[in-house]
Amino acid sequence: MVAKEVEETMEEVETPQIGEEELNVPAKKKMEILDQKSFEQDPTNLTLMMYEEDHTIGNSIKHILSRMDEVEFCGYNVPHPLEDKILFRVQTKEGINALEVLIKAFESVEQIFSTIRGKFEESYEQSSS
Amino acid sequence: MGKKTAAAANKQPQFPSDEIVMQEEVVLNTYDECTDYIEYDDTEEFDINKYCENVQVAMVNESDDGMTLEFDVTRIEAPIANALRRILIAEVPTMALEKVYLYQNTSVIQDEVLCHRLGLLPICVDPRGFQFPKEKVVGINEKGVDCDEEPEGDPTRNLIFKVNVSCTKNRNAIPTATDPKQLYHNSSVYSRAFEWVPIGDQKSEYTKENEPRMVSDDILVAKMRPGQEIEASCHAVKGIGRDHAKFSPVATASYRLLPTIRLNAEISGEAAERLQSVFSEGVIGIEKKGAKRIAVVKDARKDTCSRNVFRHEDLAKVVQLGKNKQHFIFSVESTGALKSSELVVEACKVMEIKCRSLRKQLENLLS
Numbered sequence: 001m002v003a004k005e006v007e008e009t010m011e012e013v014e015t016p017q018i019g020e021e022e023l024n025v026p027a028k029k030k031m032e033i034l035d036q037k038s039f040e041q042d043p044t045n046l047t048l049m050m051y052e053e054d055h056t057i058g059n060s061i062k063h064i065l066s067r068m069d070e071v072e073f074c075g076y077n078v079p080h081p082l083e084d085k086i087l088f089r090v091q092t093k094e095g096i097n098a099l100e101v102l103i104k105a106f107e108s109v110e111q112i113f114s115t116i117r118g119k120f121e122e123s124y125e126q127s128s129s
Numbered sequence: 130m131g132k133k134t135a136a137a138a139n140k141q142p143q144f145p146s147d148e149i150v151m152q153e154e155v156v157l158n159t160y161d162e163c164t165d166y167i168e169y170d171d172t173e174e175f176d177i178n179k180y181c182e183n184v185q186v187a188m189v190n191e192s193d194d195g196m197t198l199e200f201d202v203t204r205i206e207a208p209i210a211n212a213l214r215r216i217l218i219a220e221v222p223t224m225a226l227e228k229v230y231l232y233q234n235t236s237v238i239q240d241e242v243l244c245h246r247l248g249l250l251p252i253c254v255d256p257r258g259f260q261f262p263k264e265k266v267v268g269i270n271e272k273g274v275d276c277d278e279e280p281e282g283d284p285t286r287n288l289i290f291k292v293n294v295s296c297t298k299n300r301n302a303i304p305t306a307t308d309p310k311q312l313y314h315n316s317s318v319y320s321r322a323f324e325w326v327p328i329g330d331q332k333s334e335y336t337k338e339n340e341p342r343m344v345s346d347d348i349l350v351a352k353m354r355p356g357q358e359i360e361a362s363c364h365a366v367k368g369i370g371r372d373h374a375k376f377s378p379v380a381t382a383s384y385r386l387l388p389t390i391r392l393n394a395e396i397s398g399e400a401a402e403r404l405q406s407v408f409s410e411g412v413i414g415i416e417k418k419g420a421k422r423i424a425v426v427k428d429a430r431k432d433t434c435s436r437n438v439f440r441h442e443d444l445a446k447v448v449q450l451g452k453n454k455q456h457f458i459f460s461v462e463s464t465g466a467l468k469s470s471e472l473v474v475e476a477c478k479v480m481e482i483k484c485r486s487l488r489k490q491l492e493n494l495l496s
Contacts, residue, residue, distance in 0.1 A: 030490055103492060119186040120470075124188055
């Protein structure tokens with residue numbers, strides 16, 4: 001019954017709230033651009049703090065970003081092991097908004113995992129039949 | 130670093146770039162510049178669709194009950210494989226006992242130790258039918274009280290298990306008996322003593338077969354002696370391993386790279402048998418070729434990569450060991466709530482939802 005609901009949220013792109021509830025994430029701020037002013041002046045240079053995220057997101061996003069042509073430099077770190085947050089740094093080539101590139105990277109990782117899921121289900125069905 | 134790999138390449142010309150080279154004292158061709166992406170091509174634009182097309186998944190084996198599963202994912206890199214592993218361990222939700230309302234505990238095991246043990250009991254129920262608690266569970270509230278009166282429980286968020294066991298003397302025990310099991314009734318409390326108490330309309334959601342219960346009946350929870358008793362009502366909630374390990378749905382979730390073994394010369398006779406003995410069982414087979422018995426690589430997957438072969442000087446010269454960098458062998462062992470195959474699917478979904486919700490937030494920052 002609720003499994004069906006999850007399926008639906010996978011389809012509907014318009015409901016981030018459900019996704020957040022799924023992950024047990026409190027409604028508080030999860031992201032923050034450090035030095036907002038300088039980012040506005042130079043949108044190729046983005047320093048972003050993500051709260052309640054770790055290497056799972058950090059490393060996989062970094063991995064995809066590093067492969068993208070628009071990206072000059074990217075990296076992440078965990079500023080302190082006791083603080084549940086990661087720091088992300090993206091430097092893009094001239095004239096390209098770093099935030100947009102980061103959004104594209106998230107899209108890519110999502111696509112990779114939905115591919116793995118699809119291929120896994122397909123292969124599992126084949127092997128169990 | 131660059132020089133080193135170049136030297137290695139000269140020494141091992143036939144080794145493909147997508148393999149880690151394992152030598153006696155060093156492991157070469159590991160993570161460096163571009164080789165974390167195999168077939169890295171600077172001139173070509175990175176195409177995510179092409180990347181996804183290349184990914185392959187294959188089942189290797191599954192236990193009869195579906196609780197352990199081995200499968201291969203090829204043409205991905207370590208950061209992606211590692212994300213899947215980390216999600217499986219820490220972010221796929223399950224149900225676990227979170228609040229224990231102890232009405233009586235006269236056993237020797239202390240209240241807090243007992244409650245902690247109860248929390249760790251794996252519960253066999255599909256967590257997808259539940260919602261996360263509305264608020265984070267706190268140890269002590271602002272009034273300094275760590276426990277309120279037992280609430281009724283929310284049918285969409287909680288499961289309640291009751292346990293009420295008291296130990297008594299067995300009057301029918303033979304006089305010479307010394308075993309507590311014969312001397313007393315209920316000298317040991319096992320997980321089978323927990324009884325599910327449906328709240329609201331929960332009863333109608335489950336059949337006799339899939340009724341919420343402990344995964345295993347034989348987990349020893351406490352030991353008692355006559356006159357002691359334990360009475361508790363335990364409330365389970367949905368949670369993730371990131372919050373507490375008891376919510377982790379897997380006993381282990383791990384990946385390794387597929388080992389490769391190359392025999393660069395024909396190894397026969399005594400040497401062949403020696404070769405067979407330095408690898409794990411089933412890795413090297415011996416085949417007849419004319420009058421000779423020669424060694425062949427039968428199943429490199431079974432190799433533990435002990436590199437034991439390099440202790441034999443003659444064999445070390447002709448055997449090359451490596452690992453395929455793009456071939457990940459996953460092994461997932463569920464604790465019992467969901468089948469391993471379901472867990473992998475859930476893990477992918479969790480990652481997708483995570484990416485989508487973070488992307489949404491980024492888009493909000495953009496505007």
